[in-house]
Amino acid sequence: MSAINRLSQGDPSSGSRLPxxxxxxxxxxxxxxxxxxxxxxxxxxxxxxxxxxYSAPSATGFSVxxxxxxxxxxxxxxxxxxxxxxxxxxxxPAAGVDGQEVSVTCAQAVTALTVNGxxxxxxxxxxxxxxNAFFRLRYDGVFAAWYRIG
Numbered sequence: 812m813s814a815i816n817r818l819s820q821g822d823p824s825s826g827s828r829l830p831x832x833x834x835x836x837x838x839x840x841x842x843x844x845x846x847x848x849x850x851x852x853x854x855x856x857x858x859x860x861x862x863x864x865y866s867a868p869s870a871t872g873f874s875v876x877x878x879x880x881x882x883x884x885x886x887x888x889x890x891x892x893x894x895x896x897x898x899x900x901x902x903x904p905a906a907g908v909d910g911q912e913v914s915v916t917c918a919q920a921v922t923a924l925t926v927n928g929x930x931x932x933x934x935x936x937x938x939x940x941x942x943n944a945f946f947r948l949r950y951d952g953v954f955a956a957w958y959r960i961g
Contacts, residue, residue, distance in 0.1 A: 909952030
């Protein structure tokens, strides 16, 4: 009978230790539940789970730069302008990573919208947004360009 079968049942806490095999060191090790949670969160963020970014422009002619917390993180930009505006710009990340996505939601209308690729081509970007409209772009590393996918 293995040692794991002889363990008694209990409820883990953030400091509880979990066993795992570390292939980099070729040895059995332990980590805390909180360390495992941090690892899973970082993997989910890197895999494309969008990070929310908020902006509340207060005048026409606004410019909002999409700022992922880590290079390659996908971002959901929530724009909540004070009113409908004649013009506005969304500036995409300068260091796009293959598969990275940027979703933009806007609560008010923007008559003339510019999506600035920050050195990269943007294909299919909208030129206007109605109130409560949205769009989504994905970066392709082969062509070094953003493409509208929604």
